[in-house]
Amino acid sequence: MTDSRRNFLKAALAGAGAAALSGCTRLSQKPWVQDALGEVENLTRRVQRVFAGGHALATEYKKSDIAPVFRANGTLNPSTDEYAAHAATGFRNWRIAVGGLVEKPLSLSLDDLQAMPARTQITRHDCVEGWSCIGEWTGVPLAPVLAAARPKPEARYVMFFCADPMGNLPSGEAAYYYESLDLLEATHPQTILAYRLNGQVLPIEHGAPVRLRAERQLGYKMAKYIQRIELVENFHRFAGGKGGYWEDQGYSWYAGI
């Protein structure tokens, strides 16, 4: 190939590529493009649910598969005085309220949770960033906790409100981490309120005293430092209205992929 042809080819490819690329970047800023691409999430969710249904279990691994160091991500230590006070007393007075669309609101202490039948599972944690870690989690399956509160028929989603502050909402109000699952995922047998990791009391960096494990979802769904669980018909009235802290930043609500 002569130099001029090579240069022409390079320039043509680079030019076309750069134009397409900056086009895609500009399109990414447009709400209608975000909405259109985001719509596909519903298709993905429906199709994956056909395959996985309500009860397909995430793979459980052997003890020997447990990662030597389980990476902690997101908030590593909530920066509030209240949380520090709870941590100093070993979360003795920590309570998790279960409310919203239920017949019988609950307020559960750590002792209450630990008195309920527990489940231990060695599972793989997949972060949206791309890495994975295997760890052993112990906790109370969420399904019987919800059943004890007797959900009303109109309840469709389970919200998890957390103790870690995440800056401010556009309104100026303090924002806290929150997440949501639909009832199918919330009542899955491996969805637990975990209070132990690898046989130890759940460390602060992993969400002490209680975090969510939803094993068929990505890590950002698994809220840490849980203080309040609320059953709702939809999540539009909370914070940014997208059902979770990262969802409000543009991440998909469906985190099965």
Place this chain on the structure above:
Amino acid sequence: MPAGDQTVSRTRIPSRLRKALGLAPEGPHYLFYRHGWIVRLTHWANAAILFVMLLSGLQIFNAHPALYWGRSSDFDHPILSLTARGTDDAVAKGVTQIGPWDFDTTGVLGASKVDGQMTARGFPDWATIPGPQWLAMGRLWHFAFAWLFVANGLMFLVWATWRGHVRRDLLPTKDDIRHLPQEIVDHARLKFPKGEAAKRYNGLQKLAYSAVLFVVAPLIVATGLAMSPTMDAAAPWLPWIFGGRQSARTIHFLCAFSFLAFFIVHIVMVVLSGTWNNLRSMITGRYAIEGERAP
């Protein structure tokens, strides 16, 4: 199939330039109908789809620019990593690590300029969709276009299998394999088939197209699905056959770069063997063959 029509060149273009550009030759020739409309449609759709898939994939990769083997990430021993060195305030150097080896790739991999400022980034902003670091948007592009990739690919494969295109034109024959050494020598000398022989794909072409269609494409879809925690619950064998989710992610990455390597060789071959003739045949379907049409 439409009959090839004799064409007469009207303008005088030097024959060397004519050849270089792949214009129809001055001598006797005819236009041969080489690519059906489904091939042409799915080819160009695939080009656009793969462009978005590759660049949005690099955006996703940039969220954690390291690859591992196995089920989980052994953070201290990645197979490959693109990292930045220096202080938090002043990124000085980009390093690409492959196994035990480190390479200084400052400016391109590991660290590159964003708005004039050297920044820690796996792949540079001219290689990702969207340009800025924006994982959420990269994922939206990637997962939307993944559906298009599968739909477009299936449309082609179903048609190509049904119409015998796969068996007749794409799968290498024993003869093709036997002639491979000669084929390689001819390609190295930039000697391309002419006349009747130019109507068929040669052995190297068949091998390359078959590898991309029947190995890399299915593999990239399967390894992509193996990274989905819900799919893994539905089909636990899926990550297992690849040696774990992180291995699947590594194979996914290798497949993406196999597509890129294929693309580069493909473009070079298109240019070397007559740019316009090849382009025309993939746009209108018609490819100029030197010589007289066989009766």
